Amino acid sequence: MCGYSEMERRSSPSSIIKTLSRALEELSEVEYLKIFNSGSFFDERQIPAGTRAEIYRMLRSRSFRRVQVESRPEFLTEEVLEEAVAEIDAELEVGIGLESASDYVREVFVNKGFSLSEFEDAVRRCREAGVRVKAYLLVKPPFMSEAEAVEDAVESGVTAARLGAERLSYNPVCIHRGTLVERLFLRGEYSPPWLWSVVEVLRRVKGRVRIPVVCHPSGAGTRRGASNCRRCSARVAQAIRRFSATQEMSWIEGLECSCRERWRLELRSEVLAR
Numbered sequence: 001m002c003g004y005s006e007m008e009r010r011s012s013p014s015s016i017i018k019t020l021s022r023a024l025e026e027l028s029e030v031e032y033l034k035i036f037n038s039g040s041f042f043d044e045r046q047i048p049a050g051t052r053a054e055i056y057r058m059l060r061s062r063s064f065r066r067v068q069v070e071s072r073p074e075f076l077t078e079e080v081l082e083e084a085v086a087e088i089d090a091e092l093e094v095g096i097g098l099e100s101a102s103d104y105v106r107e108v109f110v111n112k113g114f115s116l117s118e119f120e121d122a123v124r125r126c127r128e129a130g131v132r133v134k135a136y137l138l139v140k141p142p143f144m145s146e147a148e149a150v151e152d153a154v155e156s157g158v159t160a161a162r163l164g165a166e167r168l169s170y171n172p173v174c175i176h177r178g179t180l181v182e183r184l185f186l187r188g189e190y191s192p193p194w195l196w197s198v199v200e201v202l203r204r205v206k207g208r209v210r211i212p213v214v215c216h217p218s219g220a221g222t223r224r225g226a227s228n229c230r231r232c233s234a235r236v237a238q239a240i241r242r243f244s245a246t247q248e249m250s251w252i253e254g255l256e257c258s259c260r261e262r263w264r265l266e267l268r269s270e271v272l273a274r
């Protein structure tokens with residue numbers, strides 16, 4: 001479902017530095033900087049050690065409170081983590097795409113290529129180095145019913161929090177070009193999740209964990225993204241974003257629309273059909 005394979009192209013170290021330096025120049029005063037490289041920040045093949053050192057130097061010239069990068073677990077070695085903590089004059093947060101806490105869902109449905117125990121070890125290494133972990137989780141990978149997807153997303157969030165993640169970020173699956181999910185979607189064998197499912201996941205997880213739970217649904221309300229009916233999609237997506245910013249349950253409680261009953265029926269009928 002990930003659109004990265006379509007745009008895989010290695011940037012040269014000099015273009016990475018140029019891009020970042022231009023972005024930092026244009027940036028006003030912010031506390032929280034997220035460096036997004038569509039991959040793993042600590043993967044040598046994507047960002048060589050020398051380039052990383054240069055990035056750390058650039059970050060030190062500004063006063064950020066927190067810097068976030070993303071990485072797969074296998075690149076989060078003690079060595080790179082300790083170096084990053086020593087070099088960055090800010091709190092460091094690493095986002096890891098766990099996707100699901102179920103090894104079966106992650107391996108068979110998502111084809112991610114690492115196990116829950118590898119995630120767990122990476123979280124431990126991060127915490128020992130004083131680095132915070134943010135877990136990315138999917139809502140409705142392919143080959144799952146809406147009801148199964150809700151249960152999987154809830155359990156995954158609770159598990160990630162138990163293993164030491166300090167922030168949960170939910171990504172409802174959105175259909176990107178050239179992906180298997182797109183093929184399934186065009187054949188009528190997959191549809192993105194309801195926004196009601198996302199609301200349900202956030203509500204249930206927030207009731208069980210003590211850490212921030214966020215979601216910024218991409219493509220919400222479009223045919224290729226998480227949606228409800230045409231009348232309420234924008235309103236519910238906005239409520240989800242407000243909840244994410246404030247962690248106030250009131251934003252996602254008491255939302256109503258006539259399509260909510262259709263969603264409930266779909267959850268139930270899928271369970272009965274199996």
Ligand SMILES: [Zn+2]
Pocket residue numbers: 228229230231232233257258259260
């Ligand atoms: Zn509706």
